[in-house]
Amino acid sequence: MFVNTGEELIKVCEEKNISIWEYALEAESDESGFSSDIIFERMRKNFQVMINSSNEALHTEVISVSGLIGGDAYRLYKYSQGGSSLTGEFTTKAMARALSSSEVNAAMGKIVACPTAGSCGILPAAIISAGEKLNKNEDDMIKALFTASAVGVIIAKNASVSGAEGGCQAECGSAAAMASAAIVEMMGGTPSQSLHSSTICIQNIMGLVCDPVAGLVEVPCALRNANGVVNALTSADMVMAGIKSVIPFDETIAAMYKVGRQLPMELRETALGGIADTPTGQRLKQQVLK
Numbered sequence: 001m002f003v004n005t006g007e008e009l010i011k012v013c014e015e016k017n018i019s020i021w022e023y024a025l026e027a028e029s030d031e032s033g034f035s036s037d038i039i040f041e042r043m044r045k046n047f048q049v050m051i052n053s054s055n056e057a058l059h060t061e062v063i064s065v066s067g068l069i070g071g072d073a074y075r076l077y078k079y080s081q082g083g084s085s086l087t088g089e090f091t092t093k094a095m096a097r098a099l100s101s102s103e104v105n106a107a108m109g110k111i112v113a114c115p116t117a118g119s120c121g122i123l124p125a126a127i128i129s130a131g132e133k134l135n136k137n138e139d140d141m142i143k144a145l146f147t148a149s150a151v152g153v154i155i156a157k158n159a160s161v162s163g164a165e166g167g168c169q170a171e172c173g174s175a176a177a178m179a180s181a182a183i184v185e186m187m188g189g190t191p192s193q194s195l196h197s198s199t200i201c202i203q204n205i206m207g208l209v210c211d212p213v214a215g216l217v218e219v220p221c222a223l224r225n226a227n228g229v230v231n232a233l234t235s236a237d238m239v240m241a242g243i244k245s246v247i248p249f250d251e252t253i254a255a256m257y258k259v260g261r262q263l264p265m266e267l268r269e270t271a272l273g274g275i276a277d278t279p280t281g282q283r284l285k286q287q288v289l290k
Contacts, residue, residue: 002027002153006195006249009150013191020181020191021143024150043142046112050101050124053111057100064106066288068218073099076226087230090133094233095226097125102222115152115161118168118210118217119175121225123148126179126232127186134186147185148178151198158250159257163210164269166260168221172228173205173256179232180239187240199245199252200235207259209267211274214285220275 003009013023029036056062058077063070073096079085080092098121105111105120114123127148131141152161152174160166161174177198184194205228213219245252266273275281 001031002150002157004154004157006151006154006198006253009154010191010195019143019147019185020150020194021146021185024146024153027150028146040142043145044138046114047138047142047145049110049112050114051128053101053104053109054097054121054124054128055100056109057103058096062100062103062107062109064103064216064218065108066106066214066216066218068213068216068284068288069106069222070103072222073097073103090129091230091233094125094129094229097129098122098225098229099222101125102218102225106216106218106222114148115156115174115178116163116171118163118212118221119161119171119225119228121222122172122175122228122232123179123182125225125229126176127182129229130183130186130233130236136186140186144182144186147182147194151181151195152178155253158253160260162269163212166257167263167268168208168210168224169202169205169256170260171210172221172224173202173208175225176201176205176228176231176235179229180235183232183236184239187236189236189240193239195249196243196245197232197235197239199247199249200238200243201231202252202256203245203247204231204235206256207263209263209274210269211267211276212269212271213276213281214288215269215271215276216288219281219284 057073061071077096085092101121111120163171180197181194184197
């Protein structure tokens with residue numbers, strides 16, 4: 001049975017001397033009745049979809065059905081190969097991968113909602129890019145997905161991963177938090193360090209509204225996926241350097257939930273506020289929905 005809080009997660013992992021991914025696999029097996037091997041192979045199928053969606057738009061311009069976005073992953077990937085990026089090839093390629101999944105999603109391609117379609121680019125891009133950098137194999141990266149899932153379950157239980165409920169902090173924030181925890185574990189960090197990294201991610205994006213132009217998960221959503229990957233990667237590095245969050249994980253998730261409840265309806269995926277309500281946002285809405 002899945003635990004309800006981050007504090008419980010750390011406790012059970014420490015008591016059993018296991019990693020978060022091992023706990024998640026064990027809990028899912030207990031709850032579903034399926035063997036660990038079957039569950040692991042099912043996650044492998046998810047991972048293959050993630051690989052495809054995060055790479056598809058790197059080599060060809062994928063345009064969304066609405067025409068609002070498209071080709072940015074291709075442009076950013078090409079730029080990453082040129083040697084002139086301030087943040088380096090690793091970071092820009094990771095961002096390009098996040099954009100790729102977002103563009104594939106908006107073009108009605110196959111993606112994994114992790115935890116949502118609107119934030120589908122963050123976790124795959126972070127895990128794949130970090131895995132490459134750390135010389136991890138496919139099984140290692142699949143294990144990281146289980147780590148991420150455990151964090152996602154706790155967030156969903158105590159707050160929300162829905163933009164309509166809690167703003168983009170609940171979508172891109174949760175995705176970054178899930179990804180960062182997984183990266184820390186891939187880097188050899190402890191369960192406690194993984195949750196510190198998740199906490200920093202959430203705090204970095206606390207209060208972010210959900211304001212999709214024309215009500216479509218494209219603008220500014222795709223670019224927020226790219227920034228979400230950076231949030232996950234940099235938070236992991238901070239924690240592995242020895243930095244800890246002053247505010248605990250569980251208190252931060254509770255705060256995110258409270259902030260989400262305080263956001264007005266216009267700023268929770270209704271496309272009635274924020275970027276969606278700008279003159280250009282309104283013009284694009286008329287253009288797309290005519």
